Amino acid sequence: MTYMKAATASINLSALEHNLRLIKSKAPNSKVMSVVKANGYGHGLLHIAKHSKNSDAFGVARIEEALQLRAGGIVQPILLLEGFYSQGDLPILVTNNIQTVVHCEEQLSALENSQLETPVVVWLKVDSGMHRLGVRSEQYQDFVERLHHCPNVAKPLRYMSHFGCADELDKTTTEQQTELFLSLTEGCEGERSLANSAGLLAWPDSHLDWVRPGIISYGVSPFVDKSAKELGFLPVMTLTSHLIAVRDLKAGESVGYGGNWTSQRDTKIGVIAIGYGDGYPRTAPNGTPVFINGRKAPIAGRVSMDMLTVDLGPDAKDKVGDEATLWGRELPSEEVALHIGTIAYELVTKLTSRVEMEYENE
Numbered sequence: 001m002t003y004m005k006a007a008t009a010s011i012n013l014s015a016l017e018h019n020l021r022l023i024k025s026k027a028p029n030s031k032v033m034s035v036v037k038a039n040g041y042g043h044g045l046l047h048i049a050k051h052s053k054n055s056d057a058f059g060v061a062r063i064e065e066a067l068q069l070r071a072g073g074i075v076q077p078i079l080l081l082e083g084f085y086s087q088g089d090l091p092i093l094v095t096n097n098i099q100t101v102v103h104c105e106e107q108l109s110a111l112e113n114s115q116l117e118t119p120v121v122v123w124l125k126v127d128s129g130m131h132r133l134g135v136r137s138e139q140y141q142d143f144v145e146r147l148h149h150c151p152n153v154a155k156p157l158r159y160m161s162h163f164g165c166a167d168e169l170d171k172t173t174t175e176q177q178t179e180l181f182l183s184l185t186e187g188c189e190g191e192r193s194l195a196n197s198a199g200l201l202a203w204p205d206s207h208l209d210w211v212r213p214g215i216i217s218y219g220v221s222p223f224v225d226k227s228a229k230e231l232g233f234l235p236v237m238t239l240t241s242h243l244i245a246v247r248d249l250k251a252g253e254s255v256g257y258g259g260n261w262t263s264q265r266d267t268k269i270g271v272i273a274i275g276y277g278d279g280y281p282r283t284a285p286n287g288t289p290v291f292i293n294g295r296k297a298p299i300a301g302r303v304s305m306d307m308l309t310v311d312l313g314p315d316a317k318d319k320v321g322d323e324a325t326l327w328g329r330e331l332p333s334e335e336v337a338l339h340i341g342t343i344a345y346e347l348v349t350k351l352t353s354r355v356e357m358e359y360e361n362e
């Protein structure tokens with residue numbers, strides 16, 4: 001027996017493969033570390049990793065994510081992008097062949113004070129200007145020397161840094177970060193990595209030995225003013241639901257909690273079976289587009305837990321059961337995010353377990 005699902009996220013794995021090929025062609029001399037943190041940006045960690053066969057490594061944020069990849073049979077190198085959190089994590093890294101970032105004194109001391117069976121692959125994270133994580137240029141030499149002397153650290157040491165504003169093409173910040181990183185690491189033996197998606201697409205000087213694309217692999221643009229489509233990438237996730245009611249609304253009547261949208265005309269309201277309980281943001285304002293039957297219909301009234309309402313217009317022919325796309329193929333998540341005042345990264349990673357995940361071209 002099957003029943004009609006309310007909300008479905010269809011993950012198009014051939015779109016993913018297309019995007020990964022395009023990434024490779026944009027940085028032909030670099031290895032690719034596919035970033036799959038936060039459940040593959042909400043797309044499903046293992047499905048994404050298994051269909052990224054040509055990725056040279058994976059980047060994750062949490063040790064659990066790395067362990068899930070290993071348990072799922074992923075054999076490529078895996079890097080903890082913010083490193084480990086306590087000394088007790090280190091034997092787990094060794095057993096599961098997980099690489100780590102080192103960005104602070106606490107991590108370095110933990111490595112120095114451990115007795116590990118096998119050395120761990122370490123990427124020294126340099127703060128080149130984002131000032132979130134990483135060793136400052138004054139500390140750099142000392143860290144390099146201590147890591148070199150530490151028997152628990154595999155040689156050669158590797159080096160990485162992260163951009164704070166690579167999506168802002170008119171700023172000089174990214175060039176400054178690149179210059180500082182290159183000058184600090186000049187003449188080093190080990191591999192270097194700098195570029196996220198925006199670096200990969202806009203700052204070729206940052207490609208170096210490894211690029212670390214996340215969002216663009218999922219077919220979502222890191223730039224506000226340039227869509228993934230314009231860049232040749234295909235959205236991997238399409239989030240759909242369907243109409244569960246089409247109702248008449250008279251001019252002057254309001255819809256939903258708080259009655260925060262009032263119709264200026266007699267119209268038809270479509271009720272769609274998705275809400276903030278599924279991860280569609282409650283903060284989506286009136287006017288946020290939903291794609292139905294070949295056109296965009298604006299959200300009218302507050303998003304509730306299980307439903308949202310759109311103004312279909314007085315002449316609407318839409319019927320109960322018709323599909324509605326919240327974002328994806330016909331409606332870029334970047335465009336929806338702009339209405340909501342967030343970025344598409346947040347939209348795709350925040351879907352809840354209530355959404356049915358469906359994998360196409362498995």
Ligand SMILES: *Cc1c(COP(=O)(O)O)cnc(C)c1O
Nearest residue numbers: 035081162196197212213214215
């Ligand atoms: C998340 C992350 C990336 C990927 O960033 P995108 O903007 O999604 O490409 C790369 N490097 C590090 C250190 C990250 O944390």
